[in-house]
Amino acid sequence: MSGIEGKVVAITGAGSGIGEATALLLAERGAKIILGARRPERLEALAARIEEAGGEAAWARTDVTRREDLSGLVRLASDRYGKLDVLVSNAGVGLISRLDDLRVEDWEEMIDVNLKGVLYGIAAALPVFREQGFGHFVNTVSTAGLRIVPLQSVYAGTKNAVRTISEGLRQEAGDSLRVTVVSPGAVRTDFAERMDPAVKTQIDKMMETALSPDAVARAIAFAIEQPDGVDVGDIVVRPTAQG
Numbered sequence: 305m306s307g308i309e310g311k312v313v314a315i316t317g318a319g320s321g322i323g324e325a326t327a328l329l330l331a332e333r334g335a336k337i338i339l340g341a342r343r344p345e346r347l348e349a350l351a352a353r354i355e356e357a358g359g360e361a362a363w364a365r366t367d368v369t370r371r372e373d374l375s376g377l378v379r380l381a382s383d384r385y386g387k388l389d390v391l392v393s394n395a396g397v398g399l400i401s402r403l404d405d406l407r408v409e410d411w412e413e414m415i416d417v418n419l420k421g422v423l424y425g426i427a428a429a430l431p432v433f434r435e436q437g438f439g440h441f442v443n444t445v446s447t448a449g450l451r452i453v454p455l456q457s458v459y460a461g462t463k464n465a466v467r468t469i470s471e472g473l474r475q476e477a478g479d480s481l482r483v484t485v486v487s488p489g490a491v492r493t494d495f496a497e498r499m500d501p502a503v504k505t506q507i508d509k510m511m512e513t514a515l516s517p518d519a520v521a522r523a524i525a526f527a528i529e530q531p532d533g534v535d536v537g538d539i540v541v542r543p544t545a546q547g
Contacts, residue, residue, distance in 0.1 A: 306374075307331040307336055307528065308335050309334030309335070309336060311334075311389035312335070312357070312381050312387055312388050312389050313330050313337055313338065313390040314340060314380075314381050314388060314390070314391050314392065315338070316326050316366055316368050316377070316392065316393055316421065317340075317341055317343030317394040317395030317396060317444075318337075318340055318347065318350065318392050318394070319343045319366075320486065320493065321493035321517050322444060322491060322493065322520045323341065323392070323394040324346075325520070325521040326520070326524050326525075327350060327354065327361070328521070329525055330516065330524075330525060331354040331357070331359035331361060333525065335359075335528075336359075336385055337360065337362075338361075338362050338377060339364075340364055340365075340368075340373070340374075340377040340395075341364075341365070341395070347364075347365070348363065354445075362384050362413060364377050366378055367421075368417055368420075368421030368424060368425070369416040369420065369421060369457070371428075373424075374421075374424040374427070374428040375427075375428045377428070378391070378428040378429050378462070378517065382432060388429060388432055388436075388439065389438070389440060390440040390528055391428075391440070392442045392444070393421065393425045393426075393441070393442070394442075395417060395451060396417060396421075396444060396450075397414055397418065397424075398414070398456075399411075399413060399414055399459070400458075401455060403457055403458075406525075411458045414458055414459055414462050415462055418459070419462045419465050419466060422466050422469070426469075426473065429441065431479050434493070437480050438481070439480075439482070440483075440527075441473065441484070442480070442484045442524055442528065443466050443470050443484070443486070444488065444520075445464070445467050445485050445486065446459070446463040446489075447540060447542050447546070449461075449463040449487070450540070467485055469536075470483050471483075482535045482536075484533065484534075484535070484538075485537065485538050486520065486523055486524055486539045486543065487539065487540045487541070487542075488520045488541050489514075489515065489541065489542025489543055489546045490543055491515045491516075491517055491519075492515065492517065493517060513545040513546070514543060519541055523541045527528065527539060
């Protein structure tokens with residue numbers, strides 16, 4: 305029996321990319337998956353794929369900028385399976401641009417999704433984890449926060465805020481809860497779809513050597529499958545070609 309089999313794992317941003325790949329891999333390894341994302345048609349299709357392969361999945365439309373949606377996702381896990389072992393806070397947006405462009409609405413969206421969305425997840429899951437006496441937060445951040453470059457100031461800022469909060473949470477968590485931060489580098493997703501066309505061209509070029517989302521899913525699985533008492537704090541996963 306693996307360290308994943310039988311665990312109940314809720315995943316935000318599960319409709320595509322890293323979230324979808326993580327859901328499929330963990331379900332294959334025996335986890336019961338609670339899917340959350342904004343596009344219900346994708347969640348329904350993904351849940352069907354998991355069930356057709358012999359896994360278990362439930363889903364709820366989840367906008368991480370709405371605190372009540374995160375509460376509902378956690379409640380779905382508890383109602384369906386009686387517990388929640390892991391919350392993977394993966395939903396994120398990367399609306400990168402020069403600060404001179406003053407795309408303030410994009411800044412606000414990144415703060416709302418990338419930062420406040422994680423905080424809302426913590427607010428929903430932490431009381432459940434405390435009552436259970438176990439639980440695991442896995443927060444997806446980015447290598448953008450490890451090497452600051454032009455265009456990514458606000459994006460990297462939101463990811464580094466999550467990195468800081470996660471470390472504080474780890475120190476407060478005690479010996480019964482676990483906290484993992486996963487920092488992907490370039491990953492082949494629809495990350496660049498809403499960017500300015502000039503910026504999108506640069507990102508599309510970078511994607512030529514990007515990782516498959518499966519690589520990040522395997523890193524997340526590695527952290528989850530560790531035995532009780534083992535806390536994998538920080539994982540960086542990037543292409544060998546990335547500087």
